[in-house]
Amino acid sequence: MTITEKILANHAGLKETFPGQFIEATVDLVLANDITGPLAIEEFEKAGARQVFDSSKIVLVPDHFTPCKDIKSAEMVKRLRNFAKEQNVLFYEIGKVGIEHALLPEQGLTLPGQLIIGADSHTCTYGAIGAFSTGVGSTDVAFAMITGKIWLKVPATIKFVYTGKLARFVGGKDIILYTIAKIGVDGARYRAMEFTGETIKSLPMDDRFTICNMAIEAGGKNGIIAPDQITGEFLSSVTKEKGVFYYSDEDAKYENVVEIDASAITPQVAAPHLPSNSKDVREYSNVKVDQVVIGSCTNGRISDLRKAAMIAKGKKVHPDVRAIIIPATQRIYQQAIKEGLIDIFVESGCVISPPTCGPCLGGHMGVLGKGEVAIATTNRNFIGRMGHPESFVYLSNPEVAMASAIKGRISHPDEVTK
Amino acid sequence: MIVKGKVWKFGDHINTDDIIAARYLNTTDVKELASHCMESIFPDFSRKVSINDIIVAGENFGCGSSREHAPIAIKGCGISVVVAKSFARIFFRNAINIGLPIVETDFVDKISQSDILEVNFDTGTIVNLTTGEKGNFIKYPEFLQEIVKSGGLMSWAKEKYIK
Structure with a gap:
């Protein structure tokens, strides 16, 4: 199995999963922001739910229109803030808040081996630490806040293998833009994008976050990088938690393997x-x-x-x-x-x-x-x-x-x- | 379920910023969201469409952000179904979850702007009443049919989880 299939199997209580299979999986972390959160709260309340499944696994980050740009956005953030108080879930106020996909890893909330969903398309960022992480809608978040679960179709995986040393002024952003140009904005639609190879292994965490962040721009369901020593060092700088390190098997099945000479990538x-x-x-x-x-x-x-x-x-x-x-x-x-x-x-x-x-x-x-x-x-x-x-x-x-x-x-x- | 309506045809990679620009995301009001649907690429779209009209598009419809406001805005305009060659994955699940019918088919190539279309979800068939041509689409897998039949994810959740 691939790293993605292993994490999904583990969260669905299955020995194995295969591409195309529908599963109901448990979630470790549920995220929403000031745009998507209010809709999720509306759905939560309309359903007659009273309590979230686990207040320690939900985080609300008002980062899009904050500090609030107008009255309407202030009302939306107020809604988020009130819900967070009622349900005792994590909410980052102005002065503490940052852009969600930089903030959560820095707060030690995202760990290897986790299944993370967020009502924000760039939730795929956390694949950089070896988690299965994907963007979903507000209704999905409402459902997950109530049940602790998400329905998912197991994605086929495309493996990207990068070799060679990066040129000066070339980093994670150039790697992912180059890759998207090569495969197109729907080149990885519904697919897991597994980023591997010696170039990736030598990349610092920040560049890895950038790469996984833009998996969605190729239509990807998730981007993922196997955790290693660099991941471990990053984790120990932000949390005492270790997470679970998963790796793709030698004989894992890939839908496609794309080999890229990273030394040829220019800014x-x-x-x-x-x-x-x-x-x-x-x-x-x-x-x-x-x-x-x-x-x-x-x-x-x-x-x-x-x-x-x-x-x-x-x-x-x-x-x-x-x-x-x-x-x-x-x-x-x-x-x-x-x-x-x-x-x-x-x-x-x-x-x-x-x-x-x-x-x-x-x-x-x-x-x-x-x-x-x-x-x-x-x-x-x-x-x-x-x-x-x-x-x-x-x-x-x-x-x-x-x-x-x-x-x-x-x-x-x-x-x-x- | 059978729906019939006039076609509004779009191209490939219609993204969520096209469907509803982020500057309008400071509300969750359906009517307001609907009034700005497709505005950047098709001014006055919301005023020109009628109840039951159909959006037809190419590949990767709904790519971009996770905003559920996109299918909500489309549904709010009275659109009965979106027919596309393919859908971006978050849009796909959002549409299923909020109960906006969507159909994936290459029959799109045989549909033009303003044609009248009939979509039969029970048989998985689609008829272009303007040209007389017929096509098929693959019905949702059983798991998704269950959600759609319940009227969306939250109704399904109510039946299953919320007592």
Whole structure:
């Protein structure tokens, strides 16, 4: 069996599972945010349920429109807050809250071998620590809050094998954009994406989170990386819990095996309006940008900020560009202050936002007007994603985004460093 | 169950931001969500559709976010069924869970904008009344049929879990 099949079998009380099988599995962690949570609470209450199945396994993270951008979003967060109090479930208030998929691993809530569901499509992020983790809807969350269960179809697995050493300015974001360009935005639809190979084994956790985070952009049900020493070291820095390490068997059955020479990957940029429109950054070097966003559940972690600061140090943001930096959590924000990164950003003319999903989904804190162009370290570049239906979003890694902020057009980091 | 309605045809990879833009997600009100359905790619869609109309689309319909507001907005417009070559997985489960009928079939290629379509869920057949052509689709697996028959996941849960 594959790692995905093993975790699912374990949670369904079965010896084995096979692709296509419908199972009812128990969940270890249930997540919802300020957009999807209120709908889940409505369904929970409509069903006449009084109590959640286990208050320690539910977490509500108001991160999308917070700090609340308007009256309606304030009402939605209020709903979440009241429910959390009533049911005694985890709720992260402003001052503690961060972007859910950076926050939960940092809080030690996500563990290897767990089955995690979240009413947010990027819940697939936690596959990076060897969990089965997938995005679901609000009704699924309501059902899970009542029963502790979820219905699932066991996915077939596509194995991705990466070999070779990464080039300078190439990281997790480039690996996943390159992969999505290769297989398409539905190339892994309903599938588990298992990321393996020597390149992955040598990647730090932050890059692994970025890769698994965007499995959904290829249509994947989950992305997963077998836990190893790097996973273990990360875990021991955030929790005393160990989790359960699962590995794919030697004779595990894969629907497909995709081999990728990672040493050939260059810094990538995905042009509007699909993440699969990804090419070498130099293909887009004549594109002028109005806004740069560095943050999100994809690339708002400390190593992302370090990479961006390394490019920004001693340089100025182009006068025609708004550069917005969003540390994904309070801990990351504080660490960035300690390391002097925030100083570098402010000195170069960037603005720092509190932790929020904000502009990634055109919510607030950097919405685009008609005809405007942004390059962002976020995960989606759909029509109108960051604002006006006639605005344009290019996706990249943090170094490319910062280099572009300095040059005022999409740029390879080589153009601003020696 | 048989539904009949006019076709509104869309292409491949219609994503959840197309179906309902995130700027409207600060509410759970069905009418309000419905009024902005497909707005970015098809202005005034919600005003042009009638009760029982049918959305027909290509591959990977509903890709993107997990927002259940997307199938809710579609259902709120009065759309009776979404027929597509394939669905993104979260949209698929959300539609099943909230009781929005969906059909997966390559017959999509034989359907044009404004055709009148009849979909029979009991027999798994689909008829293009405008052209006279007929097609089939695979019915939901038994497990999902149970949920759909109950009227969605929560009704199913009520029967099974909530006493």
